[in-house]
Amino acid sequence: MKYKELIAKMTLEEKASLMSGKDFWQSQDIERLGISSIFFADGPHGIRRQAVAADKLGLNEGNPATCYPTAATVANSWNAELGEKVGEYLGEEAIAQKVNVLLGPGVNMKRNPLCGRNFEYFSEDPYLAGKMAASYIRGIQSQGIAACVKHFAANNQEERRMSIDTIVDERTLREIYLTAFEIAVKEGQTKSIMSSYNKLNGTYTNENLHLMQDILRGEWNYKGTVITDWGGSNDRIAGLIAGNELEMPTTAGETDAEIVEAIKSGKIKEEVLDECVDRLLDLIFTTEKVYKKPQSEFDIERHHRVSQKVAEESIVLLKNEGNILPLRFGKKVAVIGDFAQDARYQGAGSSIVNPTILDHTLYCFEESGIVSIGYEPGFERYGKKSQKLIDDACALAEKADVILLYLGLDEATEAEGLDRHSMKIPENQIELLDAIYEVNKDIVLILSCGSAVEMPWIDKVRGVLHGYLGGQAGARAILRVLSGDVNPSGKLAETYPLHYEDTPSYRNFPGGEASVEYREGMYIGYRYYDTANVNVLFPFGYGLSYTTFEYSDLQVNKDGVKFKITNSGKIAGMEIAQLYVGCKSDEIFRPKKELKGFDKIFINAGESKTVYIPFDDKAFRYFNVKTNQWEIEEAEYTIMIGASSIDIRLVDTIFVEGTGAPIPYDKKLLPSYYSGLAHNVSVEEFETLMGRKVPVSTWDRTKPLGYNDTIAQCQYAKGLIARMVYHLILFSYWFLRKIGKRNAANIIMMSIYNLPFRGIARLTGGLVNMPMLDGILMIVNGNTFKGLNHVFKERRKMLKISNAKLNS
Structure with missing residues (x-):
């Protein structure tokens, strides 16, 4: 550990206190040991440091900052150097506003075009998303602060995002939904990662040992900090064991006490806490260095x-x-x-x-x-x-x-x-x-x-x-x-x-x-359309120019591809050349082609330029679920150079030696995946791919509502008050939309309707604690008077403890 001596000077309570926020946007400080708070700000495409009421969650106007194009926009540039430049300027502005950690970029896949947050994400392709994210991260962190890549992982919809369980097979998870994060970690060297709200195959992501320990800490050798999405902590001890250092926002010390009790009772070892504290201290100390130098305002123009x-x-x-x-x-x-x-x-x-x-x-x-x-x-x-x-x-x-x-x-x-x-x-x-x-x-x-x-x-x-x-x-x-x-x-x-x-x-x-259920597997975006021969309006990688480009002279060797592009038009322009790879073997199902490299080149009218795109470690790999590791299938591979995913200009083949791994699938049992016609996969075939039964996707209406049930589920609660609240929420949403207040209506759905009950405690900064929430759940489940009494009793107890602390 880097800060072993400093950690040895801390009390158990002090160490635990560092594991959750001081308020909504700052980490906890320990003045006697010289440990400062650090400030977090939203900012995938601009700094959003709230101008007032920093103890309120995200509803106030931010200080003025440059609003850059969103990630979905910049991804269309296919220019990693440009992404790094955006990152540098974001870093400059973060420093001017005294922000230590910038909460972005977002690299979740565009699994479905209706996801409400797609504007914040780069692409449907993990390679392009990862390369653009790594460039942003390098730019941001070149200024001395930290990027925080998000939302880790398989968070590809907004509806019920705090409670939904994402069911995805291991190979699809690795190849599609984790590859961009892998590139962000290994190439971008991101200092922090934000865990997502959702469950992944039955376990909340920040508690998911396979995701957080086996893959992130183990395979990727990630040494940085994991931060929950705001209000995204479920079981604080399970999160700590998984290596989730920082819970945001504040819980007014409630979960700190849980950590102390867990260590005293032997539920977890103190060494686990020490390692988490060490990683968080590294984030604090490395990002506060920049503020020890004289600061200047950024040039707005x-x-x-x-x-x-x-x-x-x-x-x-x-x-x-x-x-x-x-x-x-x-x-x-x-x-x-x-x-x-x-x-x-x-x-x-x-x-x-x-x-x-x-x-x-x-x-x-x-x-x-x-x-x-x-x-x-x-x-x-x-x-x-x-x-x-x-x-x-x-x-x-x-x-x-x-x-x-x-x-x-x-x-x-x-x-x-x-x-x-x-x-x-x-x-x-x-x-x-x-x-x-x-x-x-x-x-x-x-x-x-x-x-x-x-x-x-x-x-x-x-x-x-x-x-x-x-x-x-x-x-x-x-x-x-x-x-x-x-x-x-x-x-x-x-x-x-x-x-x-x-x-x-x-x-x-x-x-x-x-x-x-991600029944389509790896067949999202062009991977599906191109493989299943489905006509589209505009293909992945498509875009016109006021000039024209011709491709020629393709050369392929074991290290990469070289070819020539000529501007055959009358004005200068930039062309985005795209490298796709397809495997000619049908032993293991794959998309027809996958993006494995790209380059953007400026070419004057009449000029020709030679382009070289190297193969990297992702060019021929696939994840083998039998060996549980990345493998290469020995086969002939088609090398395609295109102006889009369907406008392929140059083609060649190359033989690639394999790693000799066993074939992981029985072709007869997975016809949809081998054909690529994965738009209507049966539950039986999906379960064969998963290697297990999938969980029931409906709410269990026979059980009392609990911490992880949503307020929307009050529609079938036993308590009359809960059902009335549910209908009041629906009416408020309808009425606000009717009178044109759509943004206010959206806030109701986002912040109330789909909120798990635990969010009432996790997002109120200590106004409601978990014992009070127990009383609320009693009311919801039909024990109205007992619940009210419990709420008031726990509220008085909390205020008494709070006043005692103030007077001590």
Whole structure:
């Protein structure tokens, strides 16, 4: 241990006190030993340090900070160097705000396009997500503070996220849902990791010994700190044994006392606590060093320009019929759509950033050189229909040469804690598009949203430019692409299916009441669509440019691939070359192709450049469930170089020697997985893949409600008060949506409806403790008066202890 002498000076109570927060955003300090508190702040795409009331959870506005494009946006740049630059600037701003640990990046897979937090995650592909995350982490930590990669692991939906049990087979877990974390740990050297809320195969992630000890600490040799998601601790002792150092936020000493008692009773050894304290001390001491130097404010304008550069490189041109873009000089443009006036530039939830500057389309036209003849909102942002808004927009559209139509998803649709209900753009926006199409067919659609949407209307527009969520400078960046000042170079980091029903997880999202089964296995995103030959709207890795690129001269050897790209167009541009690998053997089921490398290259018009992409340790491996380790199958492998997952330009083969591991599967028993048609797997076949029975996915309505049951389950509680509270919550949600207060309605669902009862104690900063929660559960389960008496008795006891501490 690094801090053995210091730990020896601590009392048992002091050591235990370090294992939970001082308040909602700070770790505990021990002044007599020179151990300071460190500050945590949300921040996957900008620093969110709350300006006031730091003892309240996440609902107050943050100090002004640069709002960079979200991870889903930057992933479309496929530029790891750019990601590292974003990280460096995030680190600079964190230091300016005295933040020690930045809670990000998020690397969970986009298993399903409806996950409400997809805007915060990079990709459906673990290799791309991992490489981008590692670059962010290197940038953040180059400034002396810590990144905190999240949410570990298999947290791929928001609905019931604090109680859902993710059921996934070991190979899929390793290859799809852990690979990005592995890259973040090994290549990014992240100093901290946030455990997720959910269970994984029956055990909460921060208590899961297989996940936390066998894999994270054992196989990956992780030496850093594990921090719970806020309110994500279930059994504090089980978490400590698993190596979960820090529980956040504060529990007002309640779980510290549990740790002390567990050690005194012999339930756990003090050495386990000492090791956890040692790792946390390392996080504290290594991140506080930077604050011993004189601090300076960050350059707001320079950071804003960097945000714009990142947005420009992440914008994706999806359609450009007749080369309608870039806009010709002198064309009269009508700007229509509420998102043009009030930019949609970030997601909602704990990641909301209070921007230092905010560009809006209507204020940036003069410098863009685009001639605007006027603006109309065209639709009401949150879905209310208005024929007058449509009529006014059509009147303007008739006078224009080209329509710039700004559509997308609103802030209340893409939000932490809630999944989307569909992949559709709101109906009032589509009605606007249909009406404009009748008066002017030269429509360029600018899309603003952080996740995939259906586009059955795409034949009615000549151009589609997807800005995703481009941060505070995104509006100006889009205009620079429209005008031709910037040649678009982004490519999709996720597939856009034709219909939501085409997605492989469609039948198993968001799962049952108690669990979600990942029956599709490893076949998510392009791995499924390409293998099962399902047509998509836009494939993974797709994006257009204002120039053209030709690929040639592929050379493959045991170390990697080399090939040539020529810019055959008339203007300079950047191309993203993608390396895919497919195994020609059918002994072990695999996707048709998997991304194993990529590079982004700037090439002048008429110029050729040689590109080299090396093979790494992930190029040919698969996880063998019989040997319980990574193996290589001896076989011929197809090496594919593509401009997208389906636009393969160069192909060759290479023979790779294997590790001689036994074949882990009986092909006859797993037909869906061997064919790749894994969109409708039976429970029997899934159980064969799992190697065990899957748990019942419905709530047990015969048992009394307990700590890990959710408030939503009050619908069948024995207590009349509990059932009344349940219906009151539902009514409040309906009423708030009815009067247009959708954000407030979302908070009810996120913070109350799907909250486990233990969250009442874990997220109230000591206002409610676990003994008081026992009384609440008595009321819920029908013992109303006994429960009330218990609550008041425990409340008085808690206040008495608290007052005694204050007076001592």
